[in-house]
Amino acid sequence: MQLTARHREYWAKNLRVTGILIALWFFVTFVLVFFARSLTFSFFGWPFSFWVAAQGALLVYIGIIWFYSHYMNNLDKEYGVAEGEAS
Amino acid sequence: MSVFGGVGQTQSEFKKGLNKIFLWYGGGFLFFVIVLGILEQMGLPKNWIGYAFLAATVLLYGGIGVMSRTNDAAEYYVAGRRVPAMYNGMATSSDWMSAASFIGMAGTLYLTGYGGLAFILGWTGGYCLVALFLAPYLRKFGQFTIPDFLGARYGGNMARLIGVFAAILVSFVYVVAQIFGVGLITARLTGLSFDVGVYVGLAGILVCSFLGGMRAVTWTQVAQYLILIVAYMIPVVWLSIKHTNNPVPQISYGYLLQKVTAKEELLLKDPKELEVRGIFKARSDAAVEKLKDVPASMAADRAAAVKRLDDLKAANGPAPEIKAAETAVAALPKDEAAARAAYTTARTSNAARAAPPLRHAEPFPGRDKAAQDISRKNFLALVFCLMVGTAALPHILMRFYTVPSVREARQSVAWSLFFISLLYFTAPALAVLVKFDIYTLLVGTPIDQLPGWIARWNVVDPSLMAVADINRDGILQLAEIRLGGDIIVLATPEIGGLPFVISGLVAAGGLAAALSTADGLLLTIANALSHDVYYKVIDPNASTARRVMISKSLLVVVALAAAYVASLRMADILFLVSAAFSFAAAAFFPALVLGIFWKRANKWGASLGMVLGLGVTFYYMATTHPWMYGLFHGQALTPEVLKANTWWDIAPISAGIFGVPLGFAVIIIVSLLTKAPDQEVQDLVEHVRYPSFDGRIPSGSAAN
Numbered sequence: 046m047q048l049t050a051r052h053r054e055y056w057a058k059n060l061r062v063t064g065i066l067i068a069l070w071f072f073v074t075f076v077l078v079f080f081a082r083s084l085t086f087s088f089f090g091w092p093f094s095f096w097v098a099a100q101g102a103l104l105v106y107i108g109i110i111w112f113y114s115h116y117m118n119n120l121d122k123e124y125g126v127a128e129g130e131a132s
Numbered sequence: 133m134s135v136f137g138g139v140g141q142t143q144s145e146f147k148k149g150l151n152k153i154f155l156w157y158g159g160g161f162l163f164f165v166i167v168l169g170i171l172e173q174m175g176l177p178k179n180w181i182g183y184a185f186l187a188a189t190v191l192l193y194g195g196i197g198v199m200s201r202t203n204d205a206a207e208y209y210v211a212g213r214r215v216p217a218m219y220n221g222m223a224t225s226s227d228w229m230s231a232a233s234f235i236g237m238a239g240t241l242y243l244t245g246y247g248g249l250a251f252i253l254g255w256t257g258g259y260c261l262v263a264l265f266l267a268p269y270l271r272k273f274g275q276f277t278i279p280d281f282l283g284a285r286y287g288g289n290m291a292r293l294i295g296v297f298a299a300i301l302v303s304f305v306y307v308v309a310q311i312f313g314v315g316l317i318t319a320r321l322t323g324l325s326f327d328v329g330v331y332v333g334l335a336g337i338l339v340c341s342f343l344g345g346m347r348a349v350t351w352t353q354v355a356q357y358l359i360l361i362v363a364y365m366i367p368v369v370w371l372s373i374k375h376t377n378n379p380v381p382q383i384s385y386g387y388l389l390q391k392v393t394a395k396e397e398l399l400l401k402d403p404k405e406l407e408v409r410g411i412f413k414a415r416s417d418a419a420v421e422k423l424k425d426v427p428a429s430m431a432a433d434r435a436a437a438v439k440r441l442d443d444l445k446a447a448n449g450p451a452p453e454i455k456a457a458e459t460a461v462a463a464l465p466k467d468e469a470a471a472r473a474a475y476t477t478a479r480t481s482n483a484a485r486a487a488p489p490l491r492h493a494e495p496f497p498g499r500d501k502a503a504q505d506i507s508r509k510n511f512l513a514l515v516f517c518l519m520v521g522t523a524a525l526p527h528i529l530m531r532f533y534t535v536p537s538v539r540e541a542r543q544s545v546a547w548s549l550f551f552i553s554l555l556y557f558t559a560p561a562l563a564v565l566v567k568f569d570i571y572t573l574l575v576g577t578p579i580d581q582l583p584g585w586i587a588r589w590n591v592v593d594p595s596l597m598a599v600a601d602i603n604r605d606g607i608l609q610l611a612e613i614r615l616g617g618d619i620i621v622l623a624t625p626e627i628g629g630l631p632f633v634i635s636g637l638v639a640a641g642g643l644a645a646a647l648s649t650a651d652g653l654l655l656t657i658a659n660a661l662s663h664d665v666y667y668k669v670i671d672p673n674a675s676t677a678r679r680v681m682i683s684k685s686l687l688v689v690v691a692l693a694a695a696y697v698a699s700l701r702m703a704d705i706l707f708l709v710s711a712a713f714s715f716a717a718a719a720f721f722p723a724l725v726l727g728i729f730w731k732r733a734n735k736w737g738a739s740l741g742m743v744l745g746l747g748v749t750f751y752y753m754a755t756t757h758p759w760m761y762g763l764f765h766g767q768a769l770t771p772e773v774l775k776a777n778t779w780w781d782i783a784p785i786s787a788g789i790f791g792v793p794l795g796f797a798v799i800i801i802v803s804l805l806t807k808a809p810d811q812e813v814q815d816l817v818e819h820v821r822y823p824s825f826d827g828r829i830p831s832g833s834a835a836n
Binding site for chain 1: 246249250252253256257259260263264265268382386387389390493495496504508511512515516519537538539542543545546549550553556557560818821822823824825
């Protein structure tokens with residue numbers, strides 16, 4: 046299997062988007078939670094840190110996965126590595 | 133059968149057919165519940181409703197099994213790789229949401245407040261790792277099991293067999309917890325005994341996965357998802373309308389949380405509460421005194437109990453009191469070890485009840501800065517283990533082999549998390565709603581005017597609900613209630629004053645959650661044995677029919693073994709499940725991720741990394757968890773030994789925090805010290821990184 050420059054570019058872009066999204070994941074999960082005791086201002090009635098762990102982070106996670114799927118499925122087409130329609 | 137994918141059907145026809153089936157199914161189920169509700173009003177006894185739910189759901193799952201029976205390998209192992217993304221999302225989420233999610237989680241949130249949110253975060257955030265690092269690549273690889281990938285990527289049987297061992301260990305621990313849950317719920321739903329409940333539930337699992345393998349399990353899981361999500365939502369929505377006039381609990385409970393927080397401050401200072409907690413403190417202190425000289429305390433206890441009995445008899449006391457005194461004498465510990473255990477239990481359980489109620493919304497509670505830091509460290513460690521474990525559970529990853537393409541695998545993860553989140557958004561709301569109910573409505577009621585559900589649950593299982601007027605003032609204090617976490621979900625319909633048919637529905641939902649997970653797990657174990665051990669290692673020439681047949685027989689054996697272990701009733705569900713996460717995280721995650729993202733990772737690195745990662749996780753649990761310690765050392769874990777064995781104050785539940793980094797480090801170091809994998813393996817890595825080189829969907833099974 047011979048990889049072309051375009052294949053390598055595709056993989057580099059994949060690694061980049063993966064890296065950015067995982068950094069976002071890390072920030073929401075570990076950084077925000079680490080400072081939970083200081084982030085207790087009221088957020089629509091909830092203490093902010095409680096809301097983040099109960100709902101906010103989940104919304105970000107869904108966003109991350111949805112964005113990745115959308116981005117990569119387009120990238121596949123752009124770089125000609127997409128699959129055809131299933132039979 | 134054409135309904136679940138026949139020959140010569142296009143994917144879009146197949147999807148349309150599925151939509152129609154599940155629409156009919158949803159309508160039918162709703163009709164069934166309404167009819168039962170009407171019958172209840174007309175006087176149908178409660179346990180009949182329970183039987184109807186049990187019979188209807190088990191028959192339904194069995195029926196799907198019969199309709200999708202198959203002997204074809206691709207159908208049996210990966211449902212023909214034609215499950216549309218959304219349906220795979222639903223199947224994954226019910227595969228994922230176990231008895232622990234459905235029954236245990238809201239209870240944990242109730243009991244531990246912010247601390248319980250570690251489960252919410254961990255069990256959802258892990259899907260980011262699945263989506264970004266594993267699902268699309270595993271789908272492109274496209275074989276049958278997770279050890280398949282390890283075998284192909286790390287050339288040879290060594291990595292494969294370690295993977296098989298880890299997959300079986302993880303899945304077996306997890307399936308025992310599910311079957312335990314099945315027994316508990318069936319017993320609750322119908323009044324049958326726990327052991328009968330276990331085997332009835334098992335029958336439902338077996339008919340389904342035995343006949344149709346992955347294909348049957350997939351469609352059953354979709355059906356189970358619909359039941360469990362509806363069952364979870366109805367009582368919570370009802371409770372939310374009752375307390376806030378808002379039918380969306382996820383939005384309305386912020387307001388209730390403020391009320392609960394205000395009430396907590398009152399309860400912390402309330403003199404009556406302090407009095408009750410003081411009584412527990414005195415009891416705990418008394419146990420500590422007794423532990424100082426066990427034989428003397430035993431003699432003193434016996435003398436006191438006998439004296440009380442004699443006094444009662446001499447004074448011609450009332451018969452029930454004499455009976456109670458006789459029981460107390462008979463229940464005295466027989467030897468010193470039993471007495472020591474009894475005093476230790478009295479010490480810890482009374483000390484726990486002497487503790488002030490924790491503040492629900494306070495992150496990382498602790499007496500001082502150091503205790504708070506330890507609490508925070510453990511919270512983050514637990515989140516980490518649960519996340520990485522999520523991304524490494526073989527029965528979840530296996531589901532991504534069943535979608536038609538890499539594109540759908542990616543979408544499918546998004547659907548999975550969406551469907552899971554519907555329940556996970558609701559659990560914290562449920563915990564706060566119930567807390568509000570108990571703190572503001574229940575606490576302060578006269579003991580003789582308590583609502584009926586408390587007495588009923590007190591009878592069913594005192595470990596779930598026990599109320600006693602400790603300070604004898606005739607009023608219920610918060611400290612006088614002892615709650616088991618599992619009651620929160622099971623009793624919500626009764627707390628909200630809903631008819632029994634809804635309680636039946638909730639139990640059926642819990643059953644669906646436990647059965648769907650058990651299905652997926654049993655299949656994982658049977659496939660690991662039949663496909664990876666028998667076909668790939670022992671007899672590579674075995675025919676398809678023979679492989680499927682072996683898998684089916686193993687399914688029965690494993691299921692019976694799991695049911696037997698569950699009937700021993702060993703540790704609590706949540707610990708068993710969490711242990712499985714740490715094991716999976718340490719065993720699989722480093723080897724799978726490095727296998728895809730680092731071409732240099734080789735056989736020796738991966739094998740050693742898996743063994744050592746799993747080993748250190750296991751070792752840490754065996755030296756710090758009371759039950760595991762007892763199992764391996766034959767004696768009870770004392771606080772002194774625990775302190776000496778603990779590393780950096782990390783709780784045993786998060787043992788994976790040591791195993792995962794060690795796994796990564798060992799794979800990297802050992803791989804660099806040994807020779808690089810050969811060209812064929814490097815090509816395989818390239819192969820999984822690109823969905824397609826020629827615009828076609830590689831069929832996966834063709835590589836066989």
